[in-house]
Amino acid sequence: MAAMPEHDPHLTRLKLPTIIKGAGILFSGRVTARILGYAYNILAAKKVGLKGFGVYTLGLAIIRAVAIGLPEGQSSPVVRYVSIYNAVGDGARVKGTIRFALMATGLFSVISLAAFLLFAEFIAVGVFRQPQLSSVLIPLAFSIPFARLSSVLLLSTVGLQIMAFRTLTKDLLEPVVTIVTFLLLFLYGFKLEALIFAYLSAAMAGFVLAYYLFSKTFSHLFSIPFFPNQKAKDTKPILESKTIFKFALPIAIAEIFSRLQRWGDVLFLGYFAPVSQVGLYTIIYKTVSALNEISTSMIGVFNPMIGPSFEKGAFSTLQSQLQIVSRWTFSLAFPLVLFALFHTKSILAVLGDQFIGGELCLIILLLGFSFEMTTAPTAQVLTMSGKSQITLINTVGAGLINLVLFLIFIPQYGIEGASFAVALSLLLLGVTRVVEIRTFVGVNPLTVSYLKPLIAGCSSLVIALWMEQRLPANKYVFLASSFATFSFSYLTALFVIGLDPADRFILSKARERLLSFKVKG
DSSP states (O other): OOOOGGGOHHHHHTTHHHHHHHHHHHHHHHHHHHHHHHHHHHHHHHHHOHHHHHHHHHHHHHHHHHOOOSOOGGGOHHHHHHHHHHHTTOHHHHHHHHHHHHHHHHHHHHHHHHHHHHHHHIIIIIISOOGGGHHHHHHHHTHHHHHHHHHHHHHHHHTTTOOHHHIIIIIIIHHHHHHHHHHHHHHTTOSHHHHHHHHHHHHHHHHHHHHHHHHHHTTTTOOBTTBOOGGGGGSOOOOOHHHHHHHHHHHHHHHHHHHHHHHHHHHHHHHHSOHHHHHHHHHHHHHHHTTHHHHHHHHHHHHHHHHHHHHHTOHHHHHHHHHHHHHHHHHHHHHHHHHHHTOHHHHHHHHOGGGTTOHHHHHHHHHHHHHHHHHHHHHHHHHHTTOHHHHHHHHHHHHHHHHHHHHHHHHHHHHHHHHHHHHHHHHHHHHHHHHHIIIIIOOOOOOGGGHHHHHHHHHHHHHHHHHGGGSOSOHHHHHHHHHHHHHHHHHHHHHHHOOOHHHHHHHHHHHHHHHHHHHHO
16 A cells, blocks of 8 residues: 555655645735735725825835845845754854844945935935925835834744744734724825825834844844843854855845836836826736735745755755745646636726726736746745855846836836836746756756646636626626636646645645644644
């Protein structure tokens, strides 16, 4: 009799329960944050108006594009080196890495804040010809130190593979504070000001919670204000400055281009198009980019494992983990993209009549993001395995291509031109990642198992479209019923086609945990 998948030592070595547990925490948190954030943006656009919402979005884009610092997110040197040093029990180097990151981020934040205070008027009037923009930039600039320092504190805990703290702060607390503050201020008659101070309040609240969680997690290493610990002072920080600089500098440069790539469409639209178009494009972009939370959740758990696996030379384990994470990302994202492509008008109608007319923009962005999500884990292997120079080349190249495409298409085609530029650059970047990971790391992220969700998704779409002829005309009931039919058909088709051993392994572990929970209960 063949061995049960949960007894396969190869599957055990891949740490699949760790991946799925962490991904579940991140994904549930990110989904909650996306739902709250998405509802908030729709509400804000309706209450403030597309023009006011567009001015706010443009100001936020400028802040996020220009405020530089150490790389954040999953490519952060904090995550890489905290995870590596912690794996070998080197607390002194963990402390040195975090202290350096906090000092550098604090310095960059103060410089960015001062720059906005000095040049806000010039940016608003001299560049974008929007006098109202200066009243948005100045208060938003005060969020920079809080937001960036809290990210460093939380990423330090991610390096220990503690995912819940970042989820609790960024995905739960900050969205809730944003929504509550906006509603309170809006009830008192504020509109654009409500958006601005809601964002600032959330950044400050996030920093306070991040500071508390960090102090409890690293109390053995840090003695900090409000949470002193005399024993922690005995651990003297050791900073591997050359190692960190070698890794971080290319990523920092890449982040500048990455920010221009992420926010360049909004900036160019703000310059060439009416500001109301910025508001419309932002809502459509956020609708599509919500799908990125799938890959972000998977990457967030996968990241701390890459560095140690690469250092040990466990390339077969690394390849298997990458293939599984990439396939899970595709299996979750592809059906959503496929359904959305055939229901763009229905989706925008549910969001609000003022968003009707953005169907083509939505379709183009869906196609671009679908490939980018699948290859996103591949990019993290390149970065976290120490090949940050490749990441630099990729990001700079994509950023330059984006800027050229923005200049070509946005002045003539507006939001559709911005969508096409983003989609084309994402497609080129995704193809490049796959080629590079096979060439420079010797790891292949693609397998024939991608055919299973592909077949299941297409067959489920046919069933859903056929059933729609019998659904009610109400736009809310129609879309919900159609999606429920599609989702049920997709899951059923996956089980009929057959799950891979890794999938069965995860389900068996989940069943064990559920049965154990019932017994304890």
